[in-house]
Amino acid sequence: MILTEFEWQTLLLSLKIAGAAIIFSLPLGILTAWILARCQFIGKSLFDSIVHLPLVLPPVVLGYLLLLTMGRHGIIGEWLNNYFHLSFSFNWQGAALASAVVAFPLMVRSIRLAIESIDSRLEKVARTLGAKPFRVFMTITLPLAFPGILMGTVLGFARCLGEFGATITFVSNIQGETRTIPLAMYTLLQIPDGESGALRLCIVSILLSLIALFLSEMLNRWHKKKLTG
């Protein structure tokens, strides 16, 4: 299947947006997962609920909230624009932000489960061997949580590729800027004879998800093999 220029552009834009969303949200996702898995503090349940809120809120609501907070005249958006000339309005960075917000809880959930499944005594042993908490995290927790981090990344990436509601509400549907595969499919389905184009993008979308899952499975097997000798 040879892709047209429009399809290539849409595919590359989707990869760019999903990739940026994951790269920038992954460190925060790992930190949040670690806090939820290992720390006890007052208000933890509330924090947990806020982190998981995007999972249950309608994506359009999230998009609207992003518009209110991160839009050019939003509470944070205006400040970012004035002081750092950073704008999330109607551009691919905004689409990446919307995708990241929607995918965040999925990513955190997977990583958190992985961290919780690590025997915390291993971390304690490392402390008795002279390792400070940051070294313990980098050398014990992070490598052992690798399969969960990988799964969280893949799930988040797939969710970003499929993101529609928050993106269209927050940054609209602009060709070459915010029109990712789902938005392009939606656009094609609105015009006469656009169905075949939508089907081609549908196949691209399925192939992309399968490749991501395959690569994650391969990496996971390699890691498992390493641990079990």
Place this chain on the structure above:
Amino acid sequence: MLNINVSKKLASFVFQFKHEIPCHGVTAILGVSGSGKSTLINLINGLIKPDIGCIKLNQTTLVDTEKGIFTTPEKRQIGTVFQDALLFPHYKVIKNLTYGAKSLNTERFDEIVSVLNIGSLLNRYPAMLSGGEKQRIAIGRALLAEPKLLLMDEPLSALDMPRKKELLSYIDKLVNDLNIPIVYVTHNINEVKRIAQHVAVLEQGKLQIYGDTEQILQSDYLKEWL
């Protein structure tokens, strides 16, 4: 000297321990399951904090609740070998051994590898080792971090009898060749007879009796153990 005077409220009793443990030879902490042996180990290595009290190792204050002093585990230079070896599964044996070593002293490394007879295991992952081998690596790992004191929390209890005998002979060698003070927690009196010079008996979180091994083994208190 390891000077301990601590109190900590546990689920079923208040753990209270006040005594000096010599920093030479092997001191066994003997007690039935749930008597507070592991609590004592974790108070010494800093994995748990006492409610009140202080712990000093060779005049260095590790904990003093009155003065608000609490030295974190990584700064205490106290090695711990747990019941399960708890090797890092993603590292090969050699990386496990050197994890806590600040700078690799090749001579010391070779000496410990030789005493524990683990030279042939260095390039294996923990999943490829037997229980006894894992425990020997755990001991080597703790020793290479150059601790001032080594705590052993029932290191043999997860092993079968032949492995227990094998590991006990390595612990013997450790005491004789490396001259490191050991606090050895167990509920097995035969292990105490074999390796310990001093014995402290714990019951319900309280020290019941302390003294030289010979003296304690002949005491009335331990009659039911023998």
